Amino acid sequence: MKVIDCAAKLNERMIENLKQAGIGAVGRYLGDAGSWKSMGPSEAESILKAGLSIFSIWETAPTERAYFSARQGMRDAEAACRYARSIGQPQGTPIYFTVDYNAGTGDLEAIMAYFRAVKDAEKGYSAGVYGSFRVVEALGRTGLADFFFQTYAWSDGNLSAYAHLYQFQNDRPVAGIRVDFDKIIKSGGTWKRAAQPAGAKAVSPRLPKSAGYTVKSGDTLSAIGVRSGLDYRLIKKWNGLTSDTIYPGQKLKLYRPAGSSMNTFPYPGRPLRRGSTGQDVVLVQKAVGARSDGIFGPRTEAAVKAFQLGRALVLDGIVGPRTWNLLF
Structure with a gap:
């Protein structure tokens, strides 16, 4: 079975072409369906319907040591889990958080703090890591990740014994799109929708309210x-x-599913920017670590920009739908 990961959004025709090319598993990015590279619910459904399995990747801008912190790990895990639930990813399956640069030994402390927070905040899913041999080995030894997606890049020809997936080529054409080629080293690193027992009927949550x-x-x-x-x-x-x-x-x-924490902060219907006031501004300020005075001033704008910078959002300091959805 051939395995790929890609940033291209896949429609039914592209998925069928990949299947005809022998592809059996696809790595795709979690995130807002409006993002240029993220997989939405309908795409995930089409991939699974075609009989392919998926491995889920979370990546915003993890390309330098400064990105990695406990706070960032907590936020990334919470957001990634929300998106995983939204596409129907089964509980217990991995989400691969990326370390997408040649991390040195001096960077490992910050990276481990990030993944420690990921494991603490990631409810219902398993913590996975994408990175070099050095990164995979460090997180494997410390138990701060459960699944491992190693890249050949920055690995000097070494393959970790922890690896479930191994990326061995980048930016290659297949079925009309550019992809990275991967191998499955161990089972369990990809997912399909959980099958129900024969004759079982799907049951929606029944709750009093x-x-x-x-x-x-x-x-x-x-x-x-x-x-x-x-x-x-x-x-x-x-x-x-x-x-x-x-x-x-x-x-x-x-x-509200049993045991869940349904988000009670839907988008207010208008963008929040410098000069905005009110309780919605307070929510944003608490989320980005700014003073919670309900007045969207220069410091709140700077804090929002810092949040946007780490998530490939437009760096405008305005809390529109996409920024709001990632905050909450």
Whole structure:
């Protein structure tokens, strides 16, 4: 079986072409479906429907030591888990957090602090790492990762005994797209949707109370699912929707799964920027570590820009839907 990872968004035709080329597993990025490289729920569904397995990658800008800290690890883990839930990734499967540069021995302390926070904050999923031989070995020895995706880059020809996946070529053409080629070294590093026992019926959560939500301009089922920590397909089922189309003003029921912490901070419907005031600004200030006075001033703007910088967002200091969704 051939294995790839790629940044290209895959449609059904591309997935079928990959399957015909012998590809059996695809590594794709978690994140907002509107991002240029992230996999949304419909893409994940198409990959699985075609019989391919997936390995999920989380990457914003981990290309230097300064990126790695406990705070960053906590935020990345929380966001990655929300997106994994939104595409229906089964619990217990890995998310690979990337160390995408030639990390030296002097960088390992910061990287380990990051992954220690990932393991603490990553609820329901297993902590995976993508990186060089040195990084994989360090996280394997310390038990700070459970799954390992090693790249040949910066590895000097060494292959770690911890590796589940091994990336051996970059930026190659296959089925009309540019991909990286990988190998499966150990099983368990990829996922498919959990199969139900024969004759079993899917059961939606039955809870005494549902959270009502009014659709706002710019909302999608995927985005609502990410904010709420829910699989978008359940939202469709609960509300009797036959398509992914929703419209402003529409009322939706969102049920809180047992033991979950449903996000109670939906996007306020307008961008927050310098000069904005109110409780929504307080929420943002608490999230980015700024003084919580409810006034969006220069310091709050600088803190928002610092947050955006580490997540490949437009560096404008404005909290629009994409920035808000990553914050909460």
